[in-house]
Amino acid sequence: MEGTSVHRLLALIFLLSRSTNQVHLTVSPSRSQFFQYESVTLICEDENRSDGWTVRRNTSRGTRTECKDGWGKLNGSVCNMNYMQPSDSGVYWCESRSGSSSSSSIQLSVSGxxxxxxxxxxxxxxxxxxxxxxxxxxxxxxxxxxxxxxxxxxxxxxxxxxxxxxxxxxxxxxxxxxxxxxxxxxxxxxxxxxxxxxxxxxxxxxxxxxxx
CATH class of the missing domain: 2.60.40.10 (Immunoglobulins)
Known part of the structure; x- marks a missing residue:
């Protein structure tokens, strides 16, 4: 029992160490508002420089959809969006492939x-x-x-x-x-x-x- 408790404690410490500070979402160009038909690059950057992240979003068109689900092109941990529309306005964040960790979210808006x-x-x-x-x-x-x-x-x-x-x-x-x-x-x-x-x-x- 004691060994099981130790293993559980170590597992908990491991999960807690996977904090949102390990990854952040970078926007290029660095601004929160865009005109319709402009392009933007969303980059998931973590301290280990790994490609184990994807970009997700919540918009009027869907919840927790992933870059490549009809609204972006994913290359590693980089999401490129071209010819943006007002319906692309929403909340964006980075999420691990397993879904166990995520970054802080940012809000982007697209104006016509x-x-x-x-x-x-x-x-x-x-x-x-x-x-x-x-x-x-x-x-x-x-x-x-x-x-x-x-x-x-x-x-x-x-x-x-x-x-x-x-x-x-x-x-x-x-x-x-x-x-x-x-x-x-x-x-x-x-x-x-x-x-x-x-x-x-x-x-x-x-x-x-x-x-x-």
Whole structure:
């Protein structure tokens, strides 16, 4: 019995050691919002540089579907998505082949509109700076940009960018931008989770094919 208990303890320690910190999902280009028909590469990276991971997602079209299930091309632990559609908006993560371990999830949104609000795809720490970029599908329309938080104007960005300095809980809210008369189609919500904890920037309407 004692030997069995030891084996169970060792097995538990092994499972606990397979933490989500061993792998993370990298997005290239590194942003959370994309225009329709753009391409993105999702890379599962772990400290052992193994290929034992796959990319999965939850969207309006399916739950826990795997890259290669009709929406991407999987090469090792790299998933390439081309000609993305608004229905590709959703939550993405890396998962081991056995399904016993996974990374933290990220949210990506795809807009069919003329303007998107770009924000960091990876979590930032409280106290760090967060840069928001208002981007038009037509590059000649990129400047200038006006930024809003919870419906209230917070400032102009002559270069199309606005930086939130030393983010804290007071920066939580729903952000939008516009360029000239073109209103942003998708919005980004910033949430800050406690002192020195991760502040994530995620899309408000992840599963909606048409983001408002």
């Amino acid at each position: 509109g003329s303007v998107i609000l770009q924000s960091p795809v990876l979590p930032v720490m409280e106290g760090d700076d967060v840069t928001l970029s208002c981007r038009a599908r037509n590059p000649t329309h990129n400047l200038p940009a006006a930024f809003y938080k919870d419906g209230s104007f917070i400032g102009d960005g002559s270069s199309g960018h606005m930086t939130l300095l030393h983010v804290s809980s007071s920066d939580e809210g729903l952000y939008k931008c516009n360029i000239n008369v073109m209103e942003v189609i998708s919005s980004s919500r910033i949430s800050v989770k406690g002192q020195r904890s991760a502040a994530s920037v995620s899309d408000l309407n992840t599963f909606s094919p048409i983001l408002n």
